[in-house]
Amino acid sequence: MSTIKKLVLPQMGCGTWAWGNRILWGYDKSMDAQLQEVFNLCVSNGVTLFDTGDSYGTGKLNGRSEQLLGKFDREYTGVNKDKICLATKLAAYPWRLTPKSMVKAGLASAQRMGRVDLAQMHWSTANYFPWQEEQLLDGLGDLYEQGLVKGIGLSNYGTKRLKRIHAKFSRRSIPIATLQVQYSLLSTYPVTELGIKETCDELGIKLIAYSPLCLGILTGKYTDSSTYPKGLRNLLFRRLVPEAQPVLNCLQAIAQYRNKTMAQVAINWCIAKGAIPIPGAKNVKQAQENIAVKDWQLDAGEVAELDCAAAGVDKPMIQNVFQTR
Numbered sequence: 001m002s003t004i005k006k007l008v009l010p011q012m013g014c015g016t017w018a019w020g021n022r023i024l025w026g027y028d029k030s031m032d033a034q035l036q037e038v039f040n041l042c043v044s045n046g047v048t049l050f051d052t053g054d055s056y057g058t059g060k061l062n063g064r065s066e067q068l069l070g071k072f073d074r075e076y077t078g079v080n081k082d083k084i085c086l087a088t089k090l091a092a093y094p095w096r097l098t099p100k101s102m103v104k105a106g107l108a109s110a111q112r113m114g115r116v117d118l119a120q121m122h123w124s125t126a127n128y129f130p131w132q133e134e135q136l137l138d139g140l141g142d143l144y145e146q147g148l149v150k151g152i153g154l155s156n157y158g159t160k161r162l163k164r165i166h167a168k169f170s171r172r173s174i175p176i177a178t179l180q181v182q183y184s185l186l187s188t189y190p191v192t193e194l195g196i197k198e199t200c201d202e203l204g205i206k207l208i209a210y211s212p213l214c215l216g217i218l219t220g221k222y223t224d225s226s227t228y229p230k231g232l233r234n235l236l237f238r239r240l241v242p243e244a245q246p247v248l249n250c251l252q253a254i255a256q257y258r259n260k261t262m263a264q265v266a267i268n269w270c271i272a273k274g275a276i277p278i279p280g281a282k283n284v285k286q287a288q289e290n291i292a293v294k295d296w297q298l299d300a301g302e303v304a305e306l307d308c309a310a311a312g313v314d315k316p317m318i319q320n321v322f323q324t325r
């Protein structure tokens, strides 16, 4: 087995979904210079984990997010360069059927990014094609054993499935470094219903909170339908923003009292829960705001108030279709 370098994870990271996704986020190439500034600002402020996926960017934008991340990493010359952690998620595409196809996918991502530090299985196929999942996870393990990545992780796994996969990797002495799930004040299901944080703690796995701002809703800027973004989010927000009012009111009250923004309170709630949030920032202003959460903490009373408000939302954010139990 080749030497495996140690994977070090910071308290928070940065998502890069928007960096290649035209349909959902309206990405276009004119945003690249701004996104590079976002990257530089994050790293220089100690936010050194970047999460992307080989499925971020379709059609002509195929692989765009990984390519950009690789370029930004290559061109960055400031502090914390040695701490940058490039994480990608390898999709369980139906045409990826063997361990070799997963290794090939990891190598293709490394080609686009310069390297892959953390390779994650993007989703489980357990619910519709369990045989495929076994093959792909074997390939993920091969990437680690061959020293091609520093660590491996999972995404959209629930407690039962995670335990099973943990046992599978333990037989090869391969640690699972991370698990990412959709976790925010409007998506508490993985933790409150599935108990995923407890299981992660038991198994020594770091929990990553993706979509910690619930796609922007928790910033409080989407107040009514005239302010909603275009595209797929528009449909979702029409239902979700009115439902989210108890949480938004609580966020606003705490933000005002603390002289912080609602986004900062929402991200800090994830950190208070022991997760690593990876909010997506589209511009420098958003990145500055998100990064500043590292300088303060919510107290236990504030966290309890937010928990209570979150529990009062009848129909929260829909779960990822691939989330397993």
Ligand SMILES: NC(=O)c1ccc[n+]([C@@H]2O[C@H](COP(=O)([O-])OP(=O)(O)OC[C@H]3O[C@@H](n4cnc5c(N)ncnc54)[C@H](OP(=O)(O)O)[C@@H]3O)[C@@H](O)[C@H]2O)c1
Residues within 6 Å of the ligand: 014, 015, 016, 017, 018, 025, 051, 052, 089, 122, 155, 156, 180, 209, 210, 211, 212, 213, 214, 215, 216, 217, 219, 221, 229, 263, 278, 279, 280, 281, 282, 285, 286, 287, 289, 290, 320
């Ligand atoms: N594993 C998975 O299946 C999975 C699924 C989804 C996401 N992810 C990961 O999680 C990352 C983040 O999730 P996400 O992008 O879906 O959702 P998010 O982080 O909850 O929301 C990001 C969006 O909120 C808005 N925003 C961010 N910071 C803001 C600020 N300070 N003030 C105002 N608006 C702000 C921006 O959009 P607007 O300006 O347009 O509002 C931004 O694109 C992704 O990049 C990806 O790496 C993983």
